[in-house]
Amino acid sequence: MAGNYSVQRETIYQVLKSTKTHPSADWVYRRCRDVLPGIGLATVYRNLELLVEQGRAIKINVAQGKDRYDADVTPHFHTVCPICGKVSDCDTDGVIAKALDGECERRGYQGWSLIFTDVCPDCRSIKQIKISRSDQ
Amino acid sequence: MAGNYSVQRETIYQVLKSTKTHPSADWVYRRCRDVLPGIGLATVYRNLELLVEQGRAIKINVAQGKDRYDADVTPHFHTVCPICGKVSDCDTDGVIAKALDGECERRGYQGWSLIFTDVCPDCRSIKQIKISRSDQ
DNA sequence: GCAAAATTGAGAACAATTCTCATTTTATTT
DNA sequence: AAATAAAATGAGAATTGTTCTCAATTTTGC
Numbered sequence A, B: 001m002a003g004n005y006s007v008q009r010e011t012i013y014q015v016l017k018s019t020k021t022h023p024s025a026d027w028v029y030r031r032c033r034d035v036l037p038g039i040g041l042a043t044v045y046r047n048l049e050l051l052v053e054q055g056r057a058i059k060i061n062v063a064q065g066k067d068r069y070d071a072d073v074t075p076h077f078h079t080v081c082p083i084c085g086k087v088s089d090c091d092t093d094g095v096i097a098k099a100l101d102g103e104c105e106r107r108g109y110q111g112w113s114l115i116f117t118d119v120c121p122d123c124r125s126i127k128q129i130k131i132s133r134s135d136q
Numbered sequence C: 001g002c003a004a005a006a007t008t009g010a011g012a013a014c015a016a017t018t019c020t021c022a023t024t025t026t027a028t029t030t
Numbered sequence D: 001a002a003a004t005a006a007a008a009t010g011a012g013a014a015t016t017g018t019t020c021t022c023a024a025t026t027t028t029g030c
Helices: A007-017 A025-035 A041-053 A095-107 A121-135 B007-017 B025-035 B041-053 B095-107 B121-135
Strands: A058-060 A068-070 A078-080 A087-089 A111-117 B058-060 B068-070 B078-080 B087-089 B111-117
Touching (some): A007 A025, A007 A041, A025 A041, A041 A058, A041 A068, A095 A111, A095 B095, A095 B111, A111 B095, B041 B058, B041 B068, B095 B111
Parallel strands (some): B078 B111
Antiparallel strands (some): A058 A068, A078 A087, A111 B111, B058 B068, B078 B087
């Protein structure tokens, strides 16, 4: 594997590793520009994709809007807020993850992706406000 | 709910109900045109979205490419082929589905979406050919 | 330090989906 | 069944997220 290093690539990986917000490519791009003002958006897309191929990151495909990336490659799953699209880690005892791994093993599947729908705390409170307003 | 009927809407729903292929909006559009040559693509998108809102269909968000729709709204999950993108139903004993429903109940989530990655039979055989070719 | 290979940045290109709006269809009222 | 109001349509423009192209630059291996 010749090459496989560049300032940009390393920066992108560090930015991704430094957050738990499951950011979009665009968010990573903006954060990278703080350090490397000249970095291009295509470079960010390219390298995020490469990190996924290398198994150093995962891509989370949410219903509407942009794909999200995560440098946490340990098996885990996510909740997505159906209102704002926010992605959060799902704290779990691991029983379900183990069951899914087992299912893959038995059936020869390559992997799984599990997403729960959950209105996030922020949207929950805004929803409350809306409900009480329309009640008046 | 005034209205809620149109020839187009009904046709779109019938087309979707008539297949197990988890089609894209575009595929539904082409099938509808056999019956209604003048139907517009936007109408198909609009109504598929409406069917989802009404709980008469689900939308399956696959990694790359177009969203897929399914008129089977009973809880079940899918495999997606990482090569050609084909979506198939996952025959299951229901244990996992029950576990996920239970998790939603306990945590107050609204729902779940589970997708397994599985190279489909077609792509599996093409892969074999490719492997044996590059072996020569 | 030099040549080959890999990577970059900029913007064009692309694909899927959504939006706009004048026209048509459907529902409601009389 | 005519008139009116409400809902939905088709066409194409617009938008969005992502990928592609390619000349210039950076990195690698000697």
